[in-house]
Amino acid sequence: MLSWKTSRRVLLCVTGGIAAYKIPELVSRLRSRSCEVEIVLTKAAEAMVSPLVLGTLSGRRVWLQDDFFSSERGFEIPHICLAEWAEVVILAPCTANTAADLASGRGESLVSAIFLATRAPVLLFPAMNEHMYEHPATCQNLRLLEQRGVRIVEPEYGSLACGCEGKGRLPETSLILEEIAWALSPKRNLKGRRVLVTAGPTHEYLDPVRFLSNPSSGKMGLAMARTAWYRGAEVRLILGPVNTPGVLHGMEISFVVSALEMYEQVLDNLPWADCVVKAAAVGDYRAKARAEHKLKREKEETLSLSLAQNPDIAAEVGARKREDQLLIGFAAETNDLRENARSKMERKKLDAIIANDVLAPGCGFGSDTNEVRLIFRDGEASFSGSKEEVADAIWGSLTSRKML
Ligand SMILES: Cc1cc2nc3c(=O)[nH]c(=O)nc-3n(C[C@H](O)[C@H](O)[C@H](O)COP(=O)(O)O)c2cc1C
Known part of the structure; x- marks a missing residue:
């Protein structure tokens, strides 16, 4: 989630579902992101x-139903003031009962009156017993709310408080935070755009348990994918094997292991994309023949591996790309950054390349921050900060140049 430059105003409406016990953690994490x-x-x-507990964590009074008509309310008319104050309204968890209230346009509760009065985007997280969720009345109410512009975030499948298993769980706090970040995103200038991102390393197996790889964490590619989604793009991510990808939400994901798998996925998805961002660190070579069983230590002191070259995905995409498609590459360099990056951009027919010196402090593999040079055919820009800030700045630069 992007760290906000200024505090953002979140109005959190909690209704009577059992998952309300998870809300204190959400409040505390929103506060730590200066909301x-x-x-x-x-x-x-x-x-x-x-x-x-909620008041202690938010550092504010908590509004109860009795405050709706109270003369000691502090805010002038609570439902109007709260509705106008909010930059985003969250209903989490949202009961079947409150969804019905909202769909029917009733204003009897403080929550439903706020819903009617607000102009802010509304995110609704239904959570309930599976049968309640599947009931035609609930389905119809949620569909109606969606048609009226409310963003409904589906509950997850899993074990429910009532003892059964099914679809009805409130999503993880990190996913709720992602949705809030999306709703609060200041720019939607990639709306209608289809962005294909590759991220992470590849594993080229030598035998069933050993592989050739590199230390790519996938963080920069994931940040490119996530910030494109925040800006309204439809995103497909082709992700190599990474250890801690964080919450993967808002995009279609294909998990791959080897360079050959990544090659196939990229080419399959290429016709769909308006823009391809090649942030994966793809292995150049694979074992010529992968051993069926684990290789054993031999008497000889040395072991020679016979390797075959993997296809060059970026070059293939560059050769196949349509006029209207934008191709962005990454160059992780250890020397002669600008020259090497420019030469890669020419060779692979990229429209722009993001170059970084992976040996510089706070840059490159595994780090949460980055310092990059965004190189175009006719210019350059430099960005530094968290990988998400850098990724968002890259999208900002591409859109302000009307490349997308
Ligand atoms: C222990 C308990 C747990 C409940 N959990 C849920 C739930 O997860 N989802 C739901 O829609 N209703 C749940 N209910 C029912 C709601 O609390 C009830 O419909 C209530 O009227 C909702 O009021 P509200 O929408 O104004 O908060 C639960 C009730 C009880 C007693």
Whole structure:
């Protein structure tokens, strides 16, 4: 999630679902991302989660149903002031009952009156017993709300508080945070664009347990994918084997292991894409023949491997790309950064290349920060910061040049 330059105003409406017990963690994580959080509870939610805990974590009073008509309310007319204050309204968890209230346009509760009064985007996270979720009344209410512009984030499948297994769980806090980041994204200038991103290393197996690879964490490619989604793009990600990808949300993902698998996936998805970002660190060579069983230590002191060259994905994409497609590459260099990057851009027919010196402090493999040079045929720009900040700045630069 991008770190906000200024605090953002999140109005969190908690309704009477059992998953309300997870909300304190969400509040605490929003606060650590410098969001201001106002919290409103329905009467039923008061039975599920402590207002004292929520108020302590948000650093503010918590609004209860009784405050709707209270004369000691602080805000002038609570539902109007809260509705106008919010930059985004979150309903999490949202009960079947509240979804029905919202769909029917009732304003009897503080939460439903806020919903009617706000102009901010609304994110709704239904969470309930599977049968309640599948009930035609609930389905119809959620569909109607979606048609009216509410973003409905489907619950997850898993074990439910009622003891059964099914679709109805409130998604993980990290996923809710991703949705909030998406809703608060200041720019949607990639809306309607299809972005294909490759990320991570490849593993070229020598035998069933050993492989050739590199230390790519995939973080820069993941940041490119995530920030494209924040800006409204449709995103497909082709991801090599990474250890801690973080929450993967908002995009279609193909998991691959080897360079050959990545090659196939990229070429399959190429006709779909308006823009291809090649951030994966793809192995140049693979074993000529992969051993069927684990290689054993031999008497000889040395072992020679026979390797075959992998296809050059970027060059193949460069050769096949249409006039209207944009191709962006990465160059991880250890010397002569600009010259090497420019030569790679020419050889592989890239429209732009993002070059970084992987040996510089705070840059390159595994690090959370980066310092890059974005090189075009007719110019350059430099960016530094967290990988997400750098990725977002790259999209900003590409869109302001009207390349996308
Ligand atoms: C222990 C318990 C857990 C509940 N969990 C849920 C739930 O997860 N989802 C749901 O839609 N309703 C759940 N309910 C039912 C709601 O609390 C009930 O429909 C209530 O009227 C909702 O009020 P509200 O929408 O104003 O918060 C639960 C009820 C109880 C007693």
